[in-house]
Amino acid sequence: MKKIAFLGGGKVGQAMAAHVLENKSAEIAFIFDPFRKEDTLLGVPVIRELNETCFEGLDLVVECATADVVKAYAACALKHASFLPFSMTAFREDEVLEGAKKAAAEYGHTLYLPHGAILGLDGIFDGRTIIDEVSIETIKSPKSLGRDDKEYTVVFDGTAREAAGLYPRNVNVHAALSLAGIGFDRTHSRIISDPSVNTNEHVIRVKGEGIDWTIHVTAFAAGAVSGKYVPYSACGSLDRILGSGNVSFV
Ligand SMILES: NC(=O)c1ccc[n+]([C@@H]2O[C@H](COP(=O)([O-])OP(=O)(O)OC[C@H]3O[C@@H](n4cnc5c(N)ncnc54)[C@H](O)[C@@H]3O)[C@@H](O)[C@H]2O)c1
Incomplete structure (x- = not known):
């Protein structure tokens, strides 16, 4: 079974974590979120400090926090695992995108870019x-x-x-x-x-x-950052990456 972790445990992160746990499609090692007060979310350990060793042994790191988190951890995560970022504005900085692509190529992992709130x-x-x-x-x-x-x-x-x-x-x-x-x-x-x-x-x-x-x-959306569709879209992207489900639109 694949081992994954989440950076960010808000609306989108919790929707994906709940989906993975319900379908038993992966093992969730941790949710990194320094602003959560709980020690566990949905039974998964919440950690408030993150360093490179946390990524060792993971197959996939899912970011659903902020663009600064992508900037700080994309290349480092991609040395150890594939990476699925939702805060994609981070890639407006060419060095963030190039750093992530370079690490993915060098270490044989994949940078997955989700369709998020839109389609196509x-x-x-x-x-x-x-x-x-x-x-x-x-x-x-x-x-x-x-x-x-x-x-x-x-x-x-x-x-x-x-x-x-x-x-x-x-x-x-x-x-x-x-x-x-x-x-x-x-x-x-x-x-x-x-x-x-x-x-x-x-x-x-x-x-x-x-x-x-x-x-x-x-x-x-009712004033929230993420609208009604995003959790469904995010869970679908994650399912395709994890290879769960027997039908896939490609
Ligand atoms: N690609 C898309 O189409 C798309 C669509 C919707 C949302 N998003 C983005 O996805 C991200 C998550 O959205 P959401 O609705 O779950 O937001 P949210 O505000 O509900 O959750 C964000 C979580 O990240 C945590 N966080 C903040 N700073 C952090 C840090 N430095 N390290 C770790 N965790 C941190 C917060 O405590 C919060 O729990 C946002 O950046 C949002 O803009 C992208």
Whole structure:
């Protein structure tokens, strides 16, 4: 049975841990989360300090904490195990992405990039050489963006690289789209704060040689960072990595 660990024990981490325990699809060694007061979560030990020895003997490390945690541990984790990060805005810094890819190649592990709150990254990745233009518009409530707008406000319009730096908790999907498609500098990002919504909404346009796609995703969120769909998406990604289940969409 594969041995895994989680960095971050919040909404997404707990959903995945519960799913793994219910399906007995892996052994969970620990959940690293310095901000949790409990000594165990779902019966799994919570640790508050992390060093390289913690990764020894693991098959997979799942990050669901913050972009800073990806920056601090991606390359180190990939020396010992495969790595599944959800805080993907960390990769706006080229050295973080290159460090992770280099460690994965050198030690024979895999950097798994999840589709998270959106759909279709596999298809975009497959078509990346014929794609010319990618844009994404995200509409969230002011609360979800950590703002106090009283009316519909365009809070950002520029490159995905800038957006990921300014809103690291809110535009993981812009980062994921950039990684799958034509990069952080050529992906055009817009972020809108709308006090009339309780959803996270993403409208993606992709154009290229003989293709024109629109992907429109809306999920209930009620001001939280992660919307209704993310725990299901995360559990599906984890199942595919662990090879559990007898049917897989590829
Ligand atoms: N890729 C995507 O599409 C996507 C979608 C939703 C969320 N996310 C990201 O996934 C991450 C988790 O989301 P969530 O809804 O579970 O958030 P959450 O706030 O519910 O949980 C985050 C957990 O991380 C812990 N944490 C904070 N700093 C930490 C540190 N330095 N080390 C270890 N743990 C730390 C917190 O105590 C908390 O328990 C966030 O970064 C979020 O932005 C990505």
